[in-house]
Amino acid sequence: MKQVDLVIIGGGPAGMAAAVAARENGLEDILIIERDNALGGILRQCIHNGFGLHRFGEELTGPEYAARYETEVEALGIPYLLNTIVTAITPDRVVTAMNSEDGVFSVQAKAIVLAMGCRERSRGALNIPGNRPAGVYSAGAAQKFVNMKGYLPGRKVVILGSGDIGLIMARRMTLEGAEVQAVCEVMPYSGGLQRNIQQCLKDFDIPLYLSHTVTEIHGKERVTGVTVSKVDEQRRPVAGSEMYFACNTLLLSVGLIPENELTKGADIPLDPITGGALVDESRQTATEGIFACGNVLHVHDLVDYVSEEAALAGKAAADYVLAGAAGDSPRRVIAAGAVRYTVPQTIRRTDKDVTVYFRVGSPCTAATVRVTCGDVELLKKKKPKMAPGEMESVTLKADKLIACSGDITVSVEV
Amino acid sequence: MYDVAIIGGGVVGGMLARELSRYQLSVVILEKEYDVAMGASKANSGIVHGGFDAKPDTLKARLNVRGCEMMPTVAAELGVPYRNNGSLVVAQDEESLAAVRELYQRGVENGVPAITVLDEAALRELAPAVKGIAALYAPSAGIVCPYTLTVAAIGNAMDNGVELRRGFGVDRIEKTTDGYVLYAAEDTVETRYVVNAAGVHADDIARLVRDDYFRITPRAGEYILLDKEAGCVVEQTVFGAPSKMGKGILVSPTTHGNLLLGPTATDIENKEDTATTYEGLQKVIGGANRMVEGVPVGKAITSFCGLRSTPDRYDFIIEPSPSNPHFLHLAGIESPGLSSSPAIAEYAVELLGQMGLALTKKTDFNPIRERVDAFRHLSDEEKNEIIRKDSRYGRIVCRCEQVTEGEIVAAIHRNPGATDTDGIKRRTRGGMGRCQGGFCQPVVAEILARELGIPLQQVTKSGGSSYLLTDKTK
Numbered sequence: 001m002k003q004v005d006l007v008i009i010g011g012g013p014a015g016m017a018a019a020v021a022a023r024e025n026g027l028e029d030i031l032i033i034e035r036d037n038a039l040g041g042i043l044r045q046c047i048h049n050g051f052g053l054h055r056f057g058e059e060l061t062g063p064e065y066a067a068r069y070e071t072e073v074e075a076l077g078i079p080y081l082l083n084t085i086v087t088a089i090t091p092d093r094v095v096t097a098m099n100s101e102d103g104v105f106s107v108q109a110k111a112i113v114l115a116m117g118c119r120e121r122s123r124g125a126l127n128i129p130g131n132r133p134a135g136v137y138s139a140g141a142a143q144k145f146v147n148m149k150g151y152l153p154g155r156k157v158v159i160l161g162s163g164d165i166g167l168i169m170a171r172r173m174t175l176e177g178a179e180v181q182a183v184c185e186v187m188p189y190s191g192g193l194q195r196n197i198q199q200c201l202k203d204f205d206i207p208l209y210l211s212h213t214v215t216e217i218h219g220k221e222r223v224t225g226v227t228v229s230k231v232d233e234q235r236r237p238v239a240g241s242e243m244y245f246a247c248n249t250l251l252l253s254v255g256l257i258p259e260n261e262l263t264k265g266a267d268i269p270l271d272p273i274t275g276g277a278l279v280d281e282s283r284q285t286a287t288e289g290i291f292a293c294g295n296v297l298h299v300h301d302l303v304d305y306v307s308e309e310a311a312l313a314g315k316a317a318a319d320y321v322l323a324g325a326a327g328d329s330p331r332r333v334i335a336a337g338a339v340r341y342t343v344p345q346t347i348r349r350t351d352k353d354v355t356v357y358f359r360v361g362s363p364c365t366a367a368t369v370r371v372t373c374g375d376v377e378l379l380k381k382k383k384p385k386m387a388p389g390e391m392e393s394v395t396l397k398a399d400k401l402i403a404c405s406g407d408i409t410v411s412v413e414v
Numbered sequence: 415m416y417d418v419a420i421i422g423g424g425v426v427g428g429m430l431a432r433e434l435s436r437y438q439l440s441v442v443i444l445e446k447e448y449d450v451a452m453g454a455s456k457a458n459s460g461i462v463h464g465g466f467d468a469k470p471d472t473l474k475a476r477l478n479v480r481g482c483e484m485m486p487t488v489a490a491e492l493g494v495p496y497r498n499n500g501s502l503v504v505a506q507d508e509e510s511l512a513a514v515r516e517l518y519q520r521g522v523e524n525g526v527p528a529i530t531v532l533d534e535a536a537l538r539e540l541a542p543a544v545k546g547i548a549a550l551y552a553p554s555a556g557i558v559c560p561y562t563l564t565v566a567a568i569g570n571a572m573d574n575g576v577e578l579r580r581g582f583g584v585d586r587i588e589k590t591t592d593g594y595v596l597y598a599a600e601d602t603v604e605t606r607y608v609v610n611a612a613g614v615h616a617d618d619i620a621r622l623v624r625d626d627y628f629r630i631t632p633r634a635g636e637y638i639l640l641d642k643e644a645g646c647v648v649e650q651t652v653f654g655a656p657s658k659m660g661k662g663i664l665v666s667p668t669t670h671g672n673l674l675l676g677p678t679a680t681d682i683e684n685k686e687d688t689a690t691t692y693e694g695l696q697k698v699i700g701g702a703n704r705m706v707e708g709v710p711v712g713k714a715i716t717s718f719c720g721l722r723s724t725p726d727r728y729d730f731i732i733e734p735s736p737s738n739p740h741f742l743h744l745a746g747i748e749s750p751g752l753s754s755s756p757a758i759a760e761y762a763v764e765l766l767g768q769m770g771l772a773l774t775k776k777t778d779f780n781p782i783r784e785r786v787d788a789f790r791h792l793s794d795e796e797k798n799e800i801i802r803k804d805s806r807y808g809r810i811v812c813r814c815e816q817v818t819e820g821e822i823v824a825a826i827h828r829n830p831g832a833t834d835t836d837g838i839k840r841r842t843r844g845g846m847g848r849c850q851g852g853f854c855q856p857v858v859a860e861i862l863a864r865e866l867g868i869p870l871q872q873v874t875k876s877g878g879s880s881y882l883l884t885d886k887t888k
């Protein structure tokens with residue numbers, strides 16, 4: 001079996017940034033495996049701008065942002081395989097993949113970085129009643145048709161879900177001459193970024209119906225309309241509140257799910273809330289030598305944070321191959337109060353500052369973020385406003401971490 | 415002039431076509447939709463019933479027991495996924511226990527092999543997730559993939575010479591001196607014998623020849639299908655015992671490893687209305703939770719609805735037309751029609767023989783059809799051999815179900831060829847996994863356009879005007 005020091009699964013922004021960081025930290029023998037016909041991941045179809053403000057201090061389009069990393073991967077001469085899908089991995093790091101030239105083959109890796117990204121939730125997961133005609137697409141599939149294939153999936157559109165992809169597609173479809181009649185969101189607030197609500201809906205006078213959902217899809221062959229209803233606090237449709245929209249297309253932007261089939265296949269423990277692996281501060285999973293970063297670990301709203309996280313994972317993977325396992329036993333990071341989850345979920349090494357990312361479960365104002373370890377308060381800060389759609393972070397100082405022991409609690413109180 | 419025209423490309427028409435293709439006959443299947451298996455045969459529970467449900471001395475009872483016995487062989491010949499997983503009818507109180515005992519008696523009378531009543535402890539041991547005080551256990555019951563069975567039966571029939579005309583909705587029938595002329599909007603077919611296997615429309619077809627003596631009522635059954643991750647909650651097919659509340663919701667693994675919940679039972683008026691409803695889906699969830707512990711209903715990947723052809727008498731209507739010679743009705747084939755289908759075909763051939771159809775066996779009938787999913791069951795070495803010859807087998811198109819381009823192309827070109835994305839789905843499972851085609855539908859559409867030589871904009875989801883794309887971008 002072929003031996004490789006580090007195999008990176010997925011050549012999106014996470015995979016590329018991990019590869020670059022691993023090489024910069026002294027690792028020579030790296031292989032990126034990507035199932036698509038080019039590097040770049042989901043960014044290839046995100047032709048809008050708004051990428052890279054944090055990372056490069058300028059506004060880039062998705063493909064431009066990806067191109068920066070591709071250039072680095074090429075310049076560093078990091079090998080990659082395209083059109084190659086990883087079909088299985090094992091806990092002792094055998095990677096099995098397939099493509100049309102080499103057929104099915106396996107590689108023994110010393111370390112693996114999981115960077116497979118995420119996929120969109122489908123209609124089925126929502127149990128929307130009605131018919132099953134053509135014209136119901138995930139927003140990402142519609143984005144691929146429009147931006148990469150040059151086809152419009154439909155002309156009269158209703159969008160369910162106000163996640164960022166839905167918002168971006170509302171604008172995109174409008175610019176292509178389609179009529180976007182409404183964006184419906186089952187929650188009383190949008191899960192998308194504030195700037196996208198402004199730039200993609202308000203600027204185009206597209207109405208956003210909060211606490212509303214699609215309760216029936218009409219049309220036998222192609223969508224002819226949808227029924228939209230108000231929902232109560234338990235998200236049950238309210239009888240009598242039905243509105244009918246005639247349309248030929250329904251786009252769904254109802255959440256992203258980290259693509260962890262390979263991870264599950266290798267029995268790597270997952271966090272039921274993020275849908276990604278449980279990791280320590282270096283993004284090592286509970287299985288030694290296997291790391292995870294990017295949207296496969298938890299869904300990020302900005303690619304800049306993906307790159308940042310992937311650099312951590314890439315460096316840690318290089319260190320692991322070159323210097324062996326970091327031995328300290330992990331301390332848990334516990335989400336409390338309004339905090340829904342944290343990444344990382346454990347902290348192993350306390351010789352460096354650790355940034356803990358988290359999201360709140362529902363919007364809050366005048367909140368206090370507190371990080372404690374037993375009776376010791378490690379950090380406290382005020383936040384005027386927080387929303388589930390925006391990822392937050394706290395940086396824990398190494399000297400404070402060393403000075404205490406035991407589990408660390410991150411909480412938000414309102 | 416055909417010898418036999420079969421109206422309806424469901425599992426009943428399909429199995430009969432295959433049975434007739436053993437003989438020196440010219441046979442045509444006429445199907446109003448753009449693909450086969452578009453009626454009840456694609457949207458049902460997929461259970462091969464043991465045969466304890468039907469009243470003794472009915473066609474239903476006899477053909478079910480016989481069909482259940484034939485199914486493993488037929489499925490193996492046709493390369494269709496079948497699993498003998500056994501079934502449980504669960505009693506949760508004294509009333510339903512009485513019903514279970516009655517079903518046991520019927521089962522014994524109908525000749526269902528090895529049927530037993532399990533007490534609570536035995537039930538717990540066999541199926542720990544099931545909540546009940548007792549259950550009827552039928553080890554001979556199984557599960558089969560119903561649309562794969564239908565596609566394969568028709569494909570095998572076509573390989574043996576049967577013709578298929580799609581988009582042929584019979585709307586007028588004319589009697590001639592030596593047979594019939596069947597009319598569709600833009601086409602006609604002449605035939606000596608006619609078999610009416612039009613499912614929920616069988617009474618409409620009968621009325622075209624003035625047989626106005628039975629009625630078929632569509633009875634809707636809604637389902638929720640869960641992700642493969644949920645598949646292992648139960649091993650057997652679990653039915654609720656019949657009670658005042660009705661027949662109850664079943665929880666069953668499918669042959670592909672998903673978990674199926676359903677069906678409801680609601681009489682409706684429109685024979686084309688397969689929409690799911692909010693109330694229906696809630697009922698399915700409630701029913702499943704009542705009977706089985708820990709059903710992860712949140713892992714739904716799709717929901718759907720099928721229409722039972724409920725006749726106005728207790729039994730299947732399998733009989734020659736009383737007033738039209740050479741005209742056979744296979745009507746009112748509600749559950750257990752799928753289980754019975756091989757036996758219905760056998761019996762229908764017998765009846766056609768009695769009606770005068772000359773039955774001379776062919777010498778070159780080939781009962782075997784290669785599995786559609788043959789590729790994924792090969793060893794890595796065998797896969798590599800195929801990939802070396804045809805590199806399209808090395809390219810995965812549907813990521814969730816790991817379906818390759820090679821398999822999709824094969825599904826377009828082998829009998830009966832897929833012509834739309836739903837057709838690809840039913841034949842290869844491409845697009846049937848947890849993302850429901852979110853990733854692969856654009857690619858599948860491109861492959862269809864290329865292989866069929868049509869523009870991408872003409873590719874449909876399910877024939878007719880179910881176009882996927884409406885315009886080019888600016």
Ligand SMILES: Cc1cc2nc3c(=O)[nH]c(=O)nc-3n(C[C@H](O)[C@H](O)[C@H](O)COP(=O)(O)OP(=O)(O)OC[C@H]3O[C@@H](n4cnc5c(N)ncnc54)[C@H](O)[C@@H]3O)c2cc1C
Nearest residue numbers: 010012013014034035041042085086116117294295302303
């Ligand atoms: C539609 C959309 C719009 C967005 N808009 C913005 C925005 O405006 N601004 C912003 O900052 N961020 C945006 N984002 C977020 C940003 O694009 C993502 O955070 C980022 O792309 C995630 O990077 P990733 O590498 O983790 O995943 P991906 O980009 O998804 O890359 C994963 C890669 O792994 C490959 N892969 C997966 N499984 C396998 C396997 N088994 N074998 C081989 N290869 C595999 C995939 O093909 C893919 O190339 C958007 C995201 C989406 C989906």
Ligand SMILES: Cc1cc2nc3c(=O)[nH]c(=O)nc-3n(C[C@H](O)[C@H](O)[C@H](O)COP(=O)(O)OP(=O)(O)OC[C@H]3O[C@@H](n4cnc5c(N)ncnc54)[C@H](O)[C@@H]3O)c2cc1C
Nearest residue numbers: 422424426446453454455459461584613635750751752753
């Ligand atoms: C909810 C539900 C659950 C079920 N569960 C089970 C089960 O678990 N086990 C079991 O054994 N059975 C089950 N059944 C029963 C089984 O599905 C049916 O008995 C079987 O599929 C009937 O097959 P068919 O070929 O008669 O009908 P169909 O599959 O409906 O085929 C009839 C065909 O005729 C075509 N047609 C109609 N009119 C015309 C026309 N004018 N011209 C040309 N073509 C026409 C239709 O388009 C259709 O394709 C269930 C049924 C339902 C609805």
